[in-house]
Amino acid sequence: MTPDVSSDSALVSAWQDAAAALDLTVPSPGELHHGVGGRTVSGPVTRPEGHVAWLRVESAPKPAGRLWEGNRLAEEILPARIPRPRLLAAHTWGTGPVFQALVFSRVDAAPVSSTPDLRGPLTVDSTWWTALRRTLRALHHVKAPQQRRSHTPGYIERIPTYLPEVVEAGVDLTVRTWATAHADLHWANLTHNPLVLMDWEGWGAAPAGYDAAVLHAYALPVPDTAARVRAAFADVLDTEDGRLAELIICAEIIQAAPRDDLHARLAPYARAHARHLLCT
Template sequence: MYSEPDPDIAERMRGMHATAAAVLDATPIGSREAWGWRGRTLSRPVATASGEGWLRLVSAPADKAGGKLWEGPQEAERLMPPAVPRPHLRGRHTWTNGEHGYLAELYDRVTVPTITAHEPTLRKAPDLDDTWWDALSTALDAIVTVPSERVAVRQEYLDRAMPQYLGMEIDTKAPAWTTAHGDLHWANLTGPTLTILDWEGWGIAPAGYDAALLYSYSLLVPTTAAEARRRLGHILDTAAGRFAELVVITELLQTTTRGDNLDLEKPLRRRLSEITSAQPAVRGAGAE
């Protein structure tokens, strides 16, 4: 999704990816590389005895290698129902080398492209039919039924960040909490056939969080934003859904202070104004 990192990071990650391929009996094929943010991940298509796969390597400082993000895909493989389309996890391997820890995950290869190639934000309208939108709605409804002790969004964050980045006093108590994918943006969705990728950070979040995140990342393409709102209205057009939008707006406005998502700031603030003009939507447990 991101560009190739600095040469020293790229060289280290390519070397460790080769190590992972050897351990998992996989052979990289072709020259395609998919980089994560600042070279944190490197993924490549591979050949295996059971068919083509996708080998994803994750890197973290050795003292931070493990925990929720490390275990997310494995837990998703164990707990997510068939109504949630995602690549099957075939195998995994973890190790430490010097200052870095590594997680290698071997997945079934998904040949359908992601809707955006390099970033979460949508910049042109995708050609998605009723089947795709119905599959997404079904998947989101299925995800919320999965019991989990994993946490994607913390109440402590809402208490601290919402007043700061929304610029107002606000009831930060979510009307409800449900299980969420936690990173449902356009670079983690494939089309024209739906597959949901990247299950690192799934867990409990304010109800409606996934739909709110996808909608917010659609705001630069009003036709798709309107379509998302129409298709996911049963989630978004509720008190919980509006609160989830405020949570997502908080998070994305915070990223603008670091120089990210700058072109989303104006539409996010416009949407914030629309939501907060209806006072019940601002109060955490307001009526429908």
């Protein structure tokens, strides 16, 4: 019988199978975290040599695609100076669906937010912002694998479906500059000191300024932090490329709003911000 990849129980069972196959010890009781969309399950484990690590298991219809390959490629290509969990081991099994188990070095620093959006004031110092800018600059100098892009031309063309105001404003939706980006740089994927960038499955070439635009959009419910993001990344956001990147993430949030509470919360802010961008 083919497992139901949408079932939490199937993924939990796969996570336990992966731990056994990789000779990992599971703490008792195991604390498992379910990813957004029900596609991943992860939790702490101990490796045979006694080191604590993090086991993540994901499912997919077939073993291919940008998200499936992202973490492996990040380990192969990204320089060590970019702070991130390191990939220690991998295990793939199954046919329709397939499962991939990835073992990462454990990150002890706490995430900035328990949710991708900010629900309260941000408490980090100036060195954290400096480290984030330095990290993103280093990432921009990495050459992303060919055809590994955050958005398809078709998606860019559909932006007026979610932001019809761009047509009236005569916005050119041509992405003129692509730059290597994390491409999912929300607040749950960043840690407090030390700064670590989590979850590299979607990285690749993105519209210039996209990382800063995502960070800003997910901070909109907290105006002081949103203003801090704009100040930190004014050199990329206050440009035509940056404005387009902001409109893209606003459209994404609005598109996702009917599917989950997170984006439903953010959608009114995204609509208001998009109108502001189109009036300035």
